[in-house]
Amino acid sequence: MRPRLHDRVAAARAQREALARTRVRRSVTRRDGVRFEVDGHWLTGFCSNDYLGLAQQFAVVNAMQDAAARDGAGGVASHLVCGHHATHDALERELAEWLGMPRALLFGNGYMANLAVVQAFLGDDDVCVQDRLNHASLIDAARVSGCKLRRYPHLDPEGALRQLRSVPDGAAMLATDGVFSMDGDVAPIRELAVIARVQHALFYVDDAHGVGVLGPEGRGTVAAARLGVDAAPLQLVTLGKALGSYGAAVVGDADLIAHLEEVARPYIYTTALPPAQAAASLAAVKIARREQWRREKLITSISRFRSGAAKRGFEVLPSHSPIQPLLCGDEAHALAFAQALEAQGFWVSAIRPPTVPEGKSRLRITLSALHSPQEIDALLDALAWARDAIGHGFGADAEPIAAHA
Known part of the structure; x- marks a missing residue:
């Protein structure tokens, strides 16, 4: 008997829920540079691809x-x-x-x-x-x-x-x-x-x-x-x-x-x-x-983030582009860290399979020429706070812990 597509869709949805892989679309009400109003709250975004800060120039x-x-x-x-x-x-x-x-x-x-x-x-x-x-x-x-x-x-x-x-x-x-x-x-x-x-x-x-x-x-x-x-x-x-x-x-x-x-x-x-x-x-x-200054500022911001992450004990992947991933292990951990950062006023995407390989869920932190040094330092402090609150480290060898999402 031919399977009903609705049944197949429901089964696929249930599987994604069990694996913490469901996607939730967020609606931005207003945007001001790297600041986003979402669900009535303003968040500092570290997840867009507006690397040179030109979207609202x-x-x-x-x-x-x-x-x-x-x-x-x-x-x-x-x-x-x-x-x-x-x-x-x-x-x-x-x-x-x-x-x-x-x-x-x-x-x-x-x-x-x-x-x-x-x-x-x-x-x-x-x-x-x-x-x-x-x-x-x-x-x-x-x-x-x-x-x-x-x-x-x-x-x-x-x-x-x-x-x-x-x-x-x-x-x-x-x-x-x-x-x-x-x-x-x-x-x-x-x-x-x-x-x-x-x-x-x-x-x-x-x-x-x-x-x-x-x-x-x-x-x-x-x-x-x-x-x-x-x-x-x-x-x-x-x-x-x-x-x-x-x-x-x-x-x-x-x-x-x-x-x-x-x-x-x-x-x-x-x-x-x-x-x-x-x-x-x-x-x-x-x-x-x-405007070469936009790239120069971006390079400085990337260096600031990487050195600040190292000082706080984070192992970041070897990237010198605006894309700075922190591996979290499984899906639930990545979601937990993203939610903890949002509670501190930061919007960072949790990236999960199938976008990345199994066991390589991560926070995909992206930097823009519009980010100030103070915003980068505040994100790093929030990351350290989230790590201590959740009790889990970052890095290539990140191990799973109990789900928090």
Whole structure:
């Protein structure tokens, strides 16, 4: 007898509840920089991806308002029908120039862009080799394309080489996150680029969390590795993280970008970003390029957090990006610490499986150029208080304790 979907849904929900993996959506009433009003209380947020503090920057907001007043609220059609606007052109040119790439192509978001890239270049007889901790969108992209998906151990170039050698026929792509969203560490870009070249594989870097933050002028992990379009022909740039806006772009080799524009289904069959949103992103890119002080302050804040955590006896993962994870062990412990921090006025996300591996639930602390030294120190003190109150340490060897959530 065919199972009822409602029964399957109920069973899945019960399993998530038993494992402390249910998700609760919180509604923000107001936002002021790194401060969020939630459920009638103001919290200092250490969980957003607004690394450079541009989401509410006055020039970015003014650009959106002016463009909306002039061009309206919607994208009205796909890019290839009548939705492509002069503002989209300007944003693509600005991104390409900033990152030193021949061309850029806008997408609605990073998930769609990753689906587009893998689907446009790989098919049933091909292979996509990926880091085991790549973002879910890259994994899904390989599955949707129908290609063979091969994964190598995290940050292991030799593992990537072995996987590429194991599938000799068909086209190949080597895809990696630039900065890994849950660990905050950086891929070995130079080594992977060499492997891709030797194995005749297309090298693709999802630099969602790197562009704007790392490298010269914030140009990301590829620029930090001193590589260009020949070594890394395609890169993903998201507009909704360090740039504080919304959307994404793929930048790189002009011929490859032209191919994407003509065949990528997530580009062809969806409405274009509203011109007002593109105008906001354009303003944000210009600010990110010229205001180096935002990256300098962010670097100082990362150093302050890491040194302060070490002084208080916390073992943080080896990340020098704005993503600073503290491992808690199982799901219940991560939730307990997040709730204890909220009671002290801080909003920090508890990240649990399947987003991270079993036994690696964590607090994902993210820093912004808007955080003050006093706010960082106050968070560290709150973390120490929570650890003492709950009676549990952090670190790679964190052991489970009784559930508090």
